[in-house]
Amino acid sequence: MxxxxxxxxxxxxxxxxxxxxxxxxxxxxxxxxxxxxxxxINPEAKTGIVDIKAEFIVTVQWPDNHPDDIDTYVEDPLGNLVWYHSRESGFLVLDRDDRGNYRDTLTVNGKVIQNPLNQETVTIRKVVPGEYIVNVFHYIANSADKVPVRVKVEKVNPRLQVVYYSTLELDHKGQELTAVRFTVADDGAVTDVNTRPKSLVQQVRKPGAGNALR
CATH class of the missing domain: 1.20.5 (Single alpha-helices involved in coiled-coils or other helix-helix interfaces)
Structure with a gap:
């Protein structure tokens, strides 16, 4: 060495x-x-993530903290209809029955938190060719003012497209307006967007329709 x-x-x-x-x-x-x-180590659970399959989304909004109760009615080409008493029908789903400021509070750690948002959303999970109808109904009027109600219909696939967007005014209890009617073709294309009136409230409240009040 x-x-x-x-x-x-x-x-x-x-x-x-x-x-x-x-x-x-x-x-x-x-x-x-x-x-x-x-x-x-288990991976941290992901919270607040909801994977929703939808072809169309219908959104109905009125002013935050407004006390009035506005209801959404949507009918598909097969006659399936969603509203507060029937929140799932066919491929239509009403996610929440928003009742204005009624029950819009949560208690967290002893503190009352107000949820100001007034919104209802209907998802159309699968396209059925034919005509769809979207109505809004002034169920309870707790104020004397007109209520501006924003209605938006979005086509999700294959890309996001706004089919309809407008603001309607409801001014009294029991008032029903047809926000929009639109037709979906076999290839998914949207045609014949119009506002011809048709009552959906009377349709669910006629004898034998299984109607119910809150």
């Missing part, structure tokens, strides 16, 4: 190499245990 310029320590008892092996193996084992521990 001396011919290569290396000197051998005569005091080396041969324990240095085994010690480094033990240290390396200990570190390797620690690394493996840390990896296994992380692999066993």
């Amino acid at each position: 001396e011919e290569f310029g290396l000197s051998v320590n005569s005091s080396d008892d041969g324990t240095f190499v085994p010690f480094t092996d033990i240290l390396f193996n200990a570190l390797l084992g620690l690394a493996v245990m840390v990896f296994v521990a992380f692999a066993m």
